[in-house]
Amino acid sequence: MPTLIPLLALLAFADEPVSPTVSFEAPKYGVKASIPKDWPIAAREEEDRVFVALIPQDDPERPGVVACELGLAPENLDEYRTRIDGNAKRAGPAGRKLARNEVVKDPKRDRLETIWEFRPSSGGLWRELSVRILANRQMYTLTLNVDDATYATARPLFDALVASIELSAPNTGADLLDKATNRWVQREFKFAIDLPEAWRPVLAPSEVALFFANGPATGIWSDNALVLAQPHGPLDLQTLVKEVPDQLRKVEPNCEVLSCEVIKQGKLDALETVVRTQRGPFSMTILERRFRGGRFDYEVKYTLESKRFDALAPALRKSLDSFGEVPGSVPAAADKSS
Known part of the structure; x- marks a missing residue:
């Protein structure tokens, strides 16, 4: 009987649907990742954008977006967090709210997680989650931008994508x-x-x-x-x-x-x-x-x-x-x- 609960837990976990992924690699940018197969790549390796993928939503005319961008690294993530906090305190666009802005400590790598909530004039709620990582004197920003109805299912897939990221030194030429x-x-x-x-x-x-x-x-x-x-x-x-x-x-x-x-x-x-x-x-x-x-x-x-x-x-x-x-x-x- 003591082994029954762990066994049931494993069976329940096995029944959960696992979204298939495809491997993505951008050697110039030093980025490898596993991206959900249902999120087709719309752009890749263009200037500071490593990739942009589309996320299907209830309204086919307004898909969600997941993206990875490359920029120059700040001194540390807390410096960038402070900048975002300062921008949020100043008057910004109506319907925009900073819901979270926190440096998350992790054994693999620290990251800055920022969530903005938007209420567009057309109605509804959208969330933009950005995860920033520092490596190789660069800042990698992974962004999830979806409506409220999609966020609950897209967030775990996005977290898995972030966890799959492998970063090596970009090809500077x-x-x-x-x-x-x-x-x-x-x-x-x-x-x-x-x-x-x-x-x-x-x-x-x-x-x-x-x-x-x-x-x-x-x-x-x-x-x-x-x-x-x-x-x-x-x-x-x-x-x-x-x-x-x-x-x-x-x-x-x-x-x-x-x-x-x-x-x-x-x-x-x-x-x-x-x-x-x-x-x-x-x-x-x-x-x-x-x-x-x-x-x-x-x-x-x-x-x-x-x-x-x-x-x-x-x-x-x-x-x-x-x-x-x-x-x-x-x-x-x-x-x-x-």
């Missing part, structure tokens, strides 16, 4: 060339650069940059560097000295151009521009160089919080001076410019 100097080479377009100490490549937030790297996160922000390139074209640096400040002010009227001059970058001439601007609550300083290489015209940009710029400026300029092309064949045209 760069390889470490020299650990001592923190020198990295871009694999496809064959250029190399020494990054400042503790910086390293991460997956670019858009497909425009050939190379993207960041420094250690501070709060919800991390200073970053990117490399853009385009085929050789007209490049009169002295003319740009006169034109670039006005071009920048047209884009951001409140920016402050601290300097814009032609400097020597090894044997090359380069246009170096330093600009201070405001990005939300942050004061940012951008150090940019434009120059002609043997294959392409390049733009290399460092963007930092202004309070750290002066201390890091010598290391940033040393990094820029280290830029160089390496032997090998490359695509005929980069066409990766701002």
Whole structure:
């Protein structure tokens, strides 16, 4: 008789329907997962979206959504939780309520679980559950967005999907060339650069940059560097000295151009521009160089919080001076410019 209850429990569990899953893999993003077979993939591996899948609901015209997105990691999950709490306290859209926002400790990995409740003008209740995970200097956000009638059945399947996630380092397109100097080479377009100490490549937030790297996160922000390139074209640096400040002010009227001059970058001439601007609550300083290489015209940009710029400026300029092309064949045209 003592074994009867456990046996009945096992039989009851065996009778529960198990939703079949399909394996999903996105090597570029370093993501593997098991997704319910009934949730068809609508988009995959597009910019910061690892995947988007649709969830059938009572109204076929309004399916639910499950998605996985990749972004840059904050210093820690609690920093991001605090930001969400702050946004919720400020006036937001009518019918929107923050129901939960909590860092969940787990032996496998900590996660930030956030639930927003929405009451659209058309009626009804929708819930958006986001689970954020930090790994490989990236933040992975898995989101479930469904109506109230679907939530009870979709939530366990979503939890199983989250539990199935396997994360490895994304394919940044760069390889470490020299650990001592923190020198990295871009694999496809064959250029190399020494990054400042503790910086390293991460997956670019858009497909425009050939190379993207960041420094250690501070709060919800991390200073970053990117490399853009385009085929050789007209490049009169002295003319740009006169034109670039006005071009920048047209884009951001409140920016402050601290300097814009032609400097020597090894044997090359380069246009170096330093600009201070405001990005939300942050004061940012951008150090940019434009120059002609043997294959392409390049733009290399460092963007930092202004309070750290002066201390890091010598290391940033040393990094820029280290830029160089390496032997090998490359695509005929980069066409990766701002």
